[in-house]
Amino acid sequence: MSVWPAGEVREGENVTSWFTVRLAFADGARVDALAVVGAAGLSVEDVRAQPALCLDDLVVLADWLEAPLHEACGLGADPGGDGAAGSRRARPPWPGGVEGRWQVAQEYRAAQREGADPVLAVMDATGHSRRTSLRLISGARDAGFLTPRHMKR
Structure with missing residues (x-):
């Protein structure tokens, strides 16, 4: 996986950052995405995949990207860990x-x-x-x- 900064907007203490993300697989398949990391968390704005992703893969795409994006932002590889403290809202504990x-x-x-x-x-x-x-x-x-x-x- 490769992550490149694509832009950043600062408004007071809030920072919203855009990243270009590429997932390349051994079979030649690849996924290019434009992801946004901000106060509200992670969102994926644009996805291009070759071959096309099924709906189930699109649903988990943000989960695949979360740790590498937090690492690229300098928040640490573990989005819920100490490195990201205060940068994301805490999720209440939810049983599985x-x-x-x-x-x-x-x-x-x-x-x-x-x-x-x-x-x-x-x-x-x-x-x-x-x-x-x-x-x-x-x-x-x-x-x-x-x-x-x-x-x-």
């Missing part, structure tokens, strides 16, 4: 496995009852991005804690 999927379903249903956006409720509860929260909701559906999104005919 069946317990985590059950809690996601509880948050989702509570938001539905209150007439709120259930995806945003899961995002708030877990501290994860929209994509990761959608993946967690999907896991809760697969585990049978939520009704299927589309009924099969």
Whole structure:
């Protein structure tokens, strides 16, 4: 993986940095991305891949890029470690496995009852991005804690 700075904007104490990232694989496949690291965390703005990425790979792309980007920013290789203290919001502890999927379903249903956006409720509860929260909701559906999104005919 290669990371190059592509730009930076400073506004007071906040710094937003853009990076060009290239993932090259042994089989000749490659992924080029434009990533942004700022106060809100990591986001990927543009992705070009040869051959094209499947949806599952796009979902985990930010996870692949997180540690190398934090290292390139001088924040340390471990985004949750001491090197990045204060630069990212802390995620509340969230259990994995069946317990985590059950809690996601509880948050989702509570938001539905209150007439709120259930995806945003899961995002708030877990501290994860929209994509990761959608993946967690999907896991809760697969585990049978939520009704299927589309009924099969």
